[in-house]
Amino acid sequence: MVSLQQWLILSAFIWTAGFPPRTRLFAQGVVPTTDSETEPSAVVTFSTEPPGSSVVLNGKQIKGRTPITLRLPSGSATVTFRPQREGYKSGSATYSWDAGESKRIDFKLPRTFGYVRIVTAQQWSRLELDKHALVAKSDSWERIQAGRHVILAFNGRYLGTAKFRLPDEGRVIVSLEWRKITPDPANFTLIQTRRTKVGSADYANLNPSRFVDVKAFWIQKNEIRVREYRECVRAKGCSLPGSGENCNWNISSREEHPMNCLSALQAAEYAQWFSTLDEFTYRLPTNVEWESVATQGGTQQYPWGMETALGRCNVCDRSCSWGWHDSSVDDHWPVSAPSGFFRICVGPDQVFDLIGNVAEWSTTADRVRYDLRGGSWASPRPLYDPKSPNLKPPEFRDATTGFRLAASAFDLSSVEKE
Numbered sequence: 001m002v003s004l005q006q007w008l009i010l011s012a013f014i015w016t017a018g019f020p021p022r023t024r025l026f027a028q029g030v031v032p033t034t035d036s037e038t039e040p041s042a043v044v045t046f047s048t049e050p051p052g053s054s055v056v057l058n059g060k061q062i063k064g065r066t067p068i069t070l071r072l073p074s075g076s077a078t079v080t081f082r083p084q085r086e087g088y089k090s091g092s093a094t095y096s097w098d099a100g101e102s103k104r105i106d107f108k109l110p111r112t113f114g115y116v117r118i119v120t121a122q123q124w125s126r127l128e129l130d131k132h133a134l135v136a137k138s139d140s141w142e143r144i145q146a147g148r149h150v151i152l153a154f155n156g157r158y159l160g161t162a163k164f165r166l167p168d169e170g171r172v173i174v175s176l177e178w179r180k181i182t183p184d185p186a187n188f189t190l191i192q193t194r195r196t197k198v199g200s201a202d203y204a205n206l207n208p209s210r211f212v213d214v215k216a217f218w219i220q221k222n223e224i225r226v227r228e229y230r231e232c233v234r235a236k237g238c239s240l241p242g243s244g245e246n247c248n249w250n251i252s253s254r255e256e257h258p259m260n261c262l263s264a265l266q267a268a269e270y271a272q273w274f275s276t277l278d279e280f281t282y283r284l285p286t287n288v289e290w291e292s293v294a295t296q297g298g299t300q301q302y303p304w305g306m307e308t309a310l311g312r313c314n315v316c317d318r319s320c321s322w323g324w325h326d327s328s329v330d331d332h333w334p335v336s337a338p339s340g341f342f343r344i345c346v347g348p349d350q351v352f353d354l355i356g357n358v359a360e361w362s363t364t365a366d367r368v369r370y371d372l373r374g375g376s377w378a379s380p381r382p383l384y385d386p387k388s389p390n391l392k393p394p395e396f397r398d399a400t401t402g403f404r405l406a407a408s409a410f411d412l413s414s415v416e417k418e
Contacts, residue, residue, distance in 0.1 A: 040099035045069045048081050049108045050088065056080040074099040083109050087147030089168070112146040112168035120160060120176040124153035146170065150416055157182045161415050180279040181410035188218040189349045190409060191289070197298025198291050199387060206389040207287075214292045216409035219285055221351050222339040223258035223358060223404050229270060230255075237273030239266055246335050246399035256338040258353070258402040264361045264370040264394040267403040274405065285406035287362040287371040287389070294354045294374065294386035296347060302386065303347025303354050309384045313345035313356035314377050324380040335399070336377055355384050358402030369393060376400035 046055050047067040055062040057077045062070065066081070076096035083090065088109040097103045120138050127134045130149055136142045146168045153160035153176050160176030182190075193216045199207040226248050232238035241249045242261030248254040249261060264284070271282045285293075294303050302309060309315055310329045318327040319334040331342070340352040347354070354360070359372040359379065372390040375383035378400050382388055 041071045041073050042097040042099060042101040042103060043069060044072050044095075044097055044102075045104045046079065046081075047104065047106045048083075049106070050083065050085050052085065053081045053083045053109065056082065072097060074101075079105070079107075081107050081109060085147070086165070087112055087145045113143055114146045114166040114168060114170040114172065115141045115143055116149075116164070116166055117141050117171070117173045118151065118153075118162070118176060119173060120153065120178075122155060122158070122160070122178060124155050124160060124176075126154040128152040128154075141171070151176070152412070152415065153178075157184070159410070159412075159415075163415075183218050183220075183278070183280055183282070183407055187222070188220055188405075188407070189351055190216065190218055191293060191349065192216050194292070194297050196288070196292040196295075198288055198295075200385075203387060203389055206391065207387060211298075212288050212292075214289060214297075217285070217289055218407045218409060219289065219293055219349075219351055220404040220406065223353055223360065223402050224267075224270065225256055225339050226251075226259050227255040229259040229262075232270050232273045235273065237276075238269045241266060242397055242399075244399070248336060254336070257336045258339050258358045260336060260358050260399050260402045261397055262401060262403075263397040264363075264392070264403075266397070267361045270403075271405055280407060282405045282407050284361055284363050284370075284403060287364055287373060289406060290354075290360065290362040290371075290373050291386050293347070293349055293351055296349075300347075303349070303351065304344070309345070309355045313342050313353065313384075315356045315375065315384060316378055316380070320378060322378055322380075326381070333377065354386065359383070359390065359400050361401065361403040364391065367394075370396075372401060376402075 045067060051066050053066045055066060055068060057079055062068065065084070074097060076094060078092060078094045080090060080092040089112050091107060091109050093107065095105055117140065118136060118138055123138065127136055129144065129151055144166065146166050148165045151162045151174065157180050158178050159181045160178045162174040162176050164172055164174045166172050194214055196212050196214045198212055199209040201209055229238060229241065233240060241247065241259060243249045244261065247261035248257045248259065267284055271284060275282045292298070295301070296303065300306060310326060314331050314333050314337045316322055316325045317329045317331045318325060319330060336357055342353065345355060346352045355374050357377060359376045360374050362371045362373055364371055369391040372392055374386060383390060
């Protein structure tokens with residue numbers, strides 16, 4: 001008596017055996033090319049560098065692109081490989097194979113070449129062709145592979161680019177277009193792309209704990225100073241800040257102090273003006289970017305680690321007139337201090353005064369309200385927590401509000417998409 005399991009195995013064998021050999025070849029991932037179902041054959045794999053070439057056997061086009069596996073009758077054939085990529089030309093060779101043999105044939109397609117001359121308004125310190133180093137001289141003809149190419153030329157803060165197509169044995173003159181791709185590294189720090197833990201259960205309604213992927217960006221090392229903002233006012237790019245009690249505007253001894261008594265809208269005005277001055281696009285940092293720097297990507301309580309800001313930054317100490325002042329410390333500055341004066345109020349990114357001095361404007365996702373982060377010389381202790389949100393309308397300003405600039409990092413991959 002046949003068991004159910006034996007009956008299923010026997011049925012599967014009979015079902016498979018019932019298909020013709022050609023169908024079974026497809027099931028094995030092999031393209032059948034023999035006319036006889038029973039003729040002894042070889043399994044031949046054709047591969048090319050670069051891949052994706054078409055295959056012609058004795059003048060007959062084979063469907064598919066390399067790498068491709070064929071079942072062929074024993075014998076020989078002239079095989080022609082036709083590239084689909086620019087910069088290569090077709091090549092042929094004769095091969096043979098025996099019945100029952102499994103054979104791999106690798107073919108390197110011959111390259112085609114042309115000449116390019118690079119014209120540029122300024123020299124480069126490093127040159128790349130399709131992401132590979134290129135040694136070339138300006139205004140001289142250089143022999144390179146034919147096809148479509150992208151040239152990148154680097155010179156300090158500038159990038160020169162050119163995209164072109166070079167035909168086989170052709171000559172092309174390309175002109176580099178230059179643009180500024182970084183802020184001044186003496187005044188800005190590059191924060192690399194990273195996954196950051198932001199928020200806290202303490203602020204679940206306005207800044208809940210979560211992980212966020214923060215793209216690479218630049219952030220200014222110091223808060224914008226009075227003398228820097230004054231240049232924008234003189235150029236009619238910025239409106240006048242407030243000049244009330246404890247405001248730093250028009251106080252000669254405070255030219256190096258952070259510009260305070262200005263709104264988020266005025267800070268955005270400065271960013272727009274400075275962008276035209278420096279040929280790079282500046283903006284306010286987002287509150288997530290700001291927090292990422294102030295907590296070292298969410299790994300620390302403060303930019304420098306876990307230690308308190310008291311005695312390290314310009315906070316509301318014994319000279320502060322507010323009732324929540326901390327009488328245990330004296331930083332010798334009853335109001336704001338010069339930007340960057342507190343040299344230990346800094347993290348490894350060399351961004352100063354993220355905590356204290358003036359609270360800094362950052363943008364929220366909706367741009368309806370703005371976020372003042374880091375606390376100031378007059379803030380109660382909870383606001384020194386970098387995760388603590390302090391949402392305000394964009395026109396709000398007082399003696400504790402200031403800002404620093406940020407800018408998105410230039411994405412080299414964007415050049416190929418232009």
